[in-house]
Amino acid sequence: MMEFRDLKAQYERYKQEIDAAIQNVITNANFIGGNEVKELEEQLAHYIEVKHCITCANGTEAMSLVLMAWGIKQSDAVFVPDFTFFSTGEVVSFCGATPVFVDVDRDTFNIDTVKLEKAIVKTLEEGQLTPKVIIPVDLFGLPANHIEIERIAKKYNLLVLEDGAQGFGGNINGKKACSFGNAATTSFFPAKPLGCYGDGGAIFTNDDNLAALISSLKIHGKGQDKYDNVRIGVNSRLDTIQAAILKVKLKAFIDHELDDVNGVYQLYTEKLKGIVETPYIPESYYSSFAQYTIKLKNKEQRDGLQAYLKEHDIPSMVYYVKPMHQQGAFANLGYDDIDFDVTNKLCDTVLSLPMYPYISINDIKFVCNRIINYFEK
Structure with a gap:
């Protein structure tokens, strides 16, 4: 029977490389924080053409970590497309803020920028919530209208978090998905354009301070080492086996x-x-x-x-x-x-x-x- 997305076909083609990568991690027994994680982050940052890539446990936590680092909280408004997977709105409510849903463009499936601006203006006029963030989604692999979104964000002094869970590999005029906005995230869920064999996610940014803060937050708010905890964080790491698999798959994805x-x-x-x-x-x-x-x-x-x-x-x-x-x-x-x-x-x-x-x-x-x-x- 035909598969909707055949992950077995990919494995058969790269079985030798994937098996060797997994075996190498098992042999070295560096299951958490092994060299493969750092190497993958460097390769991903290089591919997307941003300064920092921070891997984490999954795509949902990637967004949560960014919102946490930005201090998004109760009475803040975050603008999210209405036609997307639940997690894009869920992360907003999870940090206590309010998602403001915006209708999408019929042709592209992505957030309608005219309706986005109207939603921002309406929220400002109502005065109950403070507009803080836009989370455009690159739905089905197509980047959102990031040029217009960034213009609107600048006009109203908002942060932009690009949800590139489906968009990894797409681009606008050669500028790659996951390089737009103040930060971007992706998911390595197995069925995504670049997927691992379990859960995984990543955050991309050119902001040194944001990258340092997220790197701390994702490991229990660590300071100099894991027993020096300078803030309240979470436990959200990509394990070494998944990183090793993703290194093989990233090469195939690019090639x-x-x-x-x-x-x-x-x-x-x-x-x-x-x-x-x-x-x-x-x-x-x-x-x-x-x-x-x-x-x-x-x-x-x-x-x-x-x-x-x-x-x-x-x-x-x-x-x-x-x-x-x-x-x-x-x-x-x-x-x-x-x-x-x-x-x-x-x-x-x-x-x-x-x-x-x-x-x-x-x-x-x-x-x-x-x-x-x-x-x-």
Whole structure:
């Protein structure tokens, strides 16, 4: 049966290198804080072209650590896209602040910058919360409109935390995802563009003081050493085995996977154009295609197509079934459905198809032919 994202195919190709990397960590028994962690951080910082990369336990904690370092707290407002995974809003509430959800752009799936500015102005006028941070998400691999977001952030004196969990490898005019804003984070969850074999995350920044503070916070607020605790922190480390695996995978990602996945995008788009609404990539933008997401006319058509694909053993996924403003955990914020027309529509009409660098041309053709057959019927 076809896989939605076949991690086994990647492992088979790099089995020797991955097995050797894991065995090396086991032989040396440096399971926490081994050399591989530092080497990976240096390689990631070099690839993204920023001064600092700090690895941590997962992508959610990466965002939490940045907000903690910035002192984000109760009565602060943090602006988050409504169409994204729960953790982007969760980290805001976790540190006591209030997430302000903003509708997204229909074409790119990313935060709508016109609506973002309106939300900032409205929050300032209401005077209940202090606007502090924008967290744009690079959804499905496509960087958000960071140029406009940074203009808005400067205008209102806000910090920007780029959530690059899905965007790693994408760029705008050659400037890489995870290099925008005051800080950026990514996730190494196995299904992400660059994934490990468990949980993992990283923070990127050019700010020396922020990097030093996060490096302390992620290890129990340590000072000179782990028994010198100068602040309250957390325990959030990337283990050495995951770092060793990621070093092998990063090389493969740079060498060919990013190009290959964009080749998959081109083939899908060539075959599906005019049949369904295919992903839109703005000029000068490059996506790392964490997902290949099409849009259908309505929920009935989307659900019908998904059921039809399942009958033919083709896996597909709906990201996201429920918008942020409708999540039970945020019910107390009292959002009005009419403020999120685009997100509400997307939740009913998007469908993500099998997408990864190792998918065969025959599998892509099979998926496309089944979609074409569905519409012919």
